Amino acid sequence: xxxxxxxxxxxxxxxxxxxxxxxxxxxxLFATGFNLLFGxxxxxxxxxxxxxxAGAYGAGIALAHYGVGWFGAIFIGVGVAGMLALLIGxxxxxxxxxxxxxxxxxxxxxxxxxxxxxxxxxxxENGLRGLTVSVLSLGPISLNFLDPTTKYYVLFAxxxxxxxxxxxxxxxxxxxxxxxxxxxxxxARACGFDVRLIKLIAFVVSGLVCGLAGSLxxxxxxxxxxxxxxxxxxxxxxxxxxxxxxxxxxxxFIGAAIFLLIEDIFSLWTPHWQLFVGIIFMLAVxxxxxxxxGTLAGWYRERRA
Amino acid sequence: xxxxxxxxxxxxxGFVALADVTAEFPRGQMTAIIGPNGAGKxxxxxxxxxxxxxxxxxxxxEGANITGLPQFRFARQGIARSYQITNLFPRLxxxxxxxxxxQALSASARGDLWHDRSYHYGLAETADACLEQVGLLxxxxxxxxxxxxxxxxxxxxxxxxxGSPRLLLLDEPxxxxxxxxxxQMMDLIARLATERTVLLVEHKMKLVMGLADRILxxxxxxxxxxxxxxxxxxxxxxxxxxLGEGRSGRG
Ligand SMILES: Nc1ncnc2c1ncn2[C@@H]1O[C@H](COP(=O)(O)OP(=O)(O)OP(=O)(O)O)[C@@H](O)[C@H]1O
Ligand SMILES: [Mg+2]
Numbered sequence: 001x002x003x004x005x006x007x008x009x010x011x012x013x014x015x016x017x018x019x020x021x022x023x024x025x026x027x028x029l030f031a032t033g034f035n036l037l038f039g040x041x042x043x044x045x046x047x048x049x050x051x052x053x054a055g056a057y058g059a060g061i062a063l064a065h066y067g068v069g070w071f072g073a074i075f076i077g078v079g080v081a082g083m084l085a086l087l088i089g090x091x092x093x094x095x096x097x098x099x100x101x102x103x104x105x106x107x108x109x110x111x112x113x114x115x116x117x118x119x120x121x122x123x124x125e126n127g128l129r130g131l132t133v134s135v136l137s138l139g140p141i142s143l144n145f146l147d148p149t150t151k152y153y154v155l156f157a158x159x160x161x162x163x164x165x166x167x168x169x170x171x172x173x174x175x176x177x178x179x180x181x182x183x184x185x186x187x188a189r190a191c192g193f194d195v196r197l198i199k200l201i202a203f204v205v206s207g208l209v210c211g212l213a214g215s216l217x218x219x220x221x222x223x224x225x226x227x228x229x230x231x232x233x234x235x236x237x238x239x240x241x242x243x244x245x246x247x248x249x250x251x252x253f254i255g256a257a258i259f260l261l262i263e264d265i266f267s268l269w270t271p272h273w274q275l276f277v278g279i280i281f282m283l284a285v286x287x288x289x290x291x292x293x294g295t296l297a298g299w300y301r302e303r304r305a
Numbered sequence: 306x307x308x309x310x311x312x313x314x315x316x317x318x319g320f321v322a323l324a325d326v327t328a329e330f331p332r333g334q335m336t337a338i339i340g341p342n343g344a345g346k347x348x349x350x351x352x353x354x355x356x357x358x359x360x361x362x363x364x365x366x367e368g369a370n371i372t373g374l375p376q377f378r379f380a381r382q383g384i385a386r387s388y389q390i391t392n393l394f395p396r397l398x399x400x401x402x403x404x405x406x407x408q409a410l411s412a413s414a415r416g417d418l419w420h421d422r423s424y425h426y427g428l429a430e431t432a433d434a435c436l437e438q439v440g441l442l443x444x445x446x447x448x449x450x451x452x453x454x455x456x457x458x459x460x461x462x463x464x465x466x467x468g469s470p471r472l473l474l475l476d477e478p479x480x481x482x483x484x485x486x487x488x489q490m491m492d493l494i495a496r497l498a499t500e501r502t503v504l505l506v507e508h509k510m511k512l513v514m515g516l517a518d519r520i521l522x523x524x525x526x527x528x529x530x531x532x533x534x535x536x537x538x539x540x541x542x543x544x545x546x547x548l549g550e551g552r553s554g555r556g
Contacts, residue, residue: 173408173417173425180405183394190354190392192380192409192468 001167004250005160011152018148020264022155024257026217027240029159031252032166033209034237039247040170041202042182043093046101047108048237050088051207053115053229054081055214060224061121063131070133070145074158074215081211082204084111089203093196096185105231112229128224145219155216162212167249169205178202182247210237239277243284245291254293306365307332307472307502308353313362315348315526322348324526325362330472335498337505337513340523341546346506347389349523350474353504354386355379366472381410385470387461389477389506393449399456400445403432403463410468435463439493455486462493473497476506491516514538 008025015021034048059077062068068076092103115122122128136143136154143150169175177198180188189195218224227233236259244255262280266273288295308330315323323345330336338346351357353364355376364372366382374382394402407428408414414425423429436442439459449457458478465473478494479487491512497503498516507513513520513534520537522529530540537543 169418171421172419173414173422173428176401176405176408176422177415179397180394180409183396184392186356187392187394187464188405188409189376190356190380190386191406191464192377193415194375194377 001163001249004163004253007250007253008156008159012149016261016264018152020260022152022220023260024253025152025155025159026213026220027236027260028253028256029162029216030210030213031237031240031244031256032163032249033206033211033213035241035246035252036166036209037202037206038238038241039245039251040175040182041178041199042185043199043203044101044238045092045104045206046231046234046238047088047092047104047106048206048210049229049231049233050104050108050111051081051085051210052214052217052233052237053111053224054084054207055211056218056224056228057115057122057128057214058211059215060128060131060218063133063218064128065121070136070219071138073131074212074219077215077218078208078211081214082208085204085207085211086200089200089207093199093203105234108229108234109231112226112231115229116226122224122226125226127226128218129222131218131224132222133219151220155220158212158216162209163249166205166209170249174198174201239281241291243281243291245294245297248291248293248297251291251293255291258292306330307367309365310353311363311365313349313352313364314360315345315352315357316360321526323352323359323523326523326526326528328521328528328531330502330504332502334518335494335503335505335516336519336521337507337517338521338523339506339508339510339513340529342508343525344523345526346523347476348526350386350476350504350506353379353472353474354384377409380468383468383471384474385465385468385472386474387465387476387478389480391454391457391461393457393460393464395450396448398446398448399436399441399452399460399463400429400432402449402460403435403467404428406464406467407431407435432467435466436460438466438497439463440489455482458482458486458490459493462497466497469501471501473501473503475503477508478505479507479509479512487512 011021011024012018030052037043037045055077058080059073062073062076088104088107092100095103116124134146136145143154145151177193180193181195181198185195240255240259241252243258245251262277263273266276290298306329310326310328313323313326340346352359355374358373363370371379371382411428414428433442433445436445439462441456441459441463444456462478479490482490495516517534520534521531522537522543524546530537530543
């Protein structure tokens with residue numbers, strides 16, 4: 001947690017562009033939410049775009065249609081994502097392994113089509129517009145959200161708060177229970193853990209975190225593209241977490257940074273940049289199955305031992 | 306009676322793994338369950354630990370009907386089992402394995418989302434006490450996958466002891482052990498049995514004869530006989546189906 005805080009606090013000073021550092025911050029949080037379920041609980045969801053999108057649309061609709069303030073809009077986004085996670089989680093944790101992944105994918109696609117059709121609310125395929133926030137005011141404080149540095153550190157504060165809560169949870173006995181489920185579900189059950197409940201709580205917390213990432217992203221972009229809910233967005237979380245190191249705290253941010261950097265660099269050269277991302281991802285998974293950060297941390301631990 | 310089962314049946318498709326078993330288990334006694342391969346012994350334990358639900362019949366534990374409850378309720382009620390095939394958290398240490406089992410049975414710790422794990426130091430102490438009982442305390446920080454087979458078998462017992470269960474189900478605890486390890490394990494079981502009710506599945510017939518208060522014999526899912534070791538030894542039916550072929554079983 002202190003490493004993550006330091007890295008993210010310094011990010012704007014080392015990243016090639018401001019836009020990139022915000023993306024690393026927010027997609028890193030999104031991948032962290034996903035990682036909570038995949039890396040720590042052992043559940044591979046292919047549908048986390050739904051929670052990222054629910055957060056984005058929840059906050060966006062509150063801002064654009066109901067004139068809710070920015071702070072309230074974030075809460076609404078997170079809340080909507082949490083409720084959706086409760087629903088999708090309750091259905092999907094009934095199945096296991098690849099079936100779980102497929103159920104999450106199918107339900108997330110359902111959410112995508114619903115948003116696609118509900119044009120009055122979501123703007124359909126044009127995306128949701130009209131949610132520009134330029135000044136953040138909360139009580140006596142008011143900040144210029146158009147200033148890139150201010151913007152970054154406001155978002156940073158939210159991300160840090162979420163990460164702090166998460167690290168509490170992971171270091172608490174509940175975090176140990178999640179690991180127990182990941183390591184050996186049948187033994188966890190025999191020990192007396194209510195495995196279903198643990199999975200559901202992990203699922204909902206994961207959805208809340210992704211919802212926060214989505215809400216913040218909506219504020220950041222001033223628009224919610226329909227792609228936010230598309231299955232490719234779910235794939236992003238999977239790739240970023242695996243690339244950086246599933247089951248580690250910093251991994252998803254490292255993964256997000258690598259992924260977005262590659263995208264930035266290669267998309268300047270060629271429209272087929274996804275091909276290169278794919279190749280690098282494949283090589284990384286083959287040669288560093290524990291991800292970049294997971295491998296580094298593993299080396300360090302072995303050297304010390 | 307701490308436990309009684311009433312007309313317990315388990316079918317898989319059309320195959321009857323356990324047929325109509327009725328039995329009572331007095332508190333404080335050690336009952337051994339013997340029978341040839343595939344007799345239904347492990348199936349019986351899976352039913353008693355709530356891992357699978359019976360096709361028919363009832364399980365009464367300490368006067369309460371617990372049939373059909375989820376598995377974690379069985380554990381929280383005070384029934385613990387060890388597995389015939391080692392079933393632990395392989396990438397965690399011996400200490401973490403037992404501590405998790407303690408946590409699962411502690412109402413204040415198991416769902417704690419807030420405090421650091423070290424806040425519940427009582428769990429770590431209980432876990433170490435369990436490890437000590439089975440002689441694994443010096444190995445507490447070793448990852449399970451690096452423990453020797455015999456040590457893993459002992460850890461199975463330590464994990465089962467975590468919540469001070471009132472009913473302990475041990476499924477072939479000596480499976481794959483050397484004669485020396487087997488002797489140590491049987492000594493340990495004898496010690497454990499002085500403080501709680503133990504059900505022991507064991508196919509090395511000789512071992513249980515000197516240890517168990519009572520013996521149940523399963524054969525093709527049916528309860529063939531039950532009685533004291535002497536009665537079982539004298540039972541002609543048992544001699545025919547089990548003792549005759551027992552020597553040639555797995556080692
Ligand atoms: N999930 C299952 N599906 C189908 N058949 C099963 C299942 N589990 C067990 N069986 C069958 O039920 C029968 C009893 O199995 P069980 O494991 O209870 O025997 P056991 O007495 O423990 O044998 P062993 O001494 O080899 O451990 C076996 O014939 C087995 O093949
Ligand atoms: Mg068996």
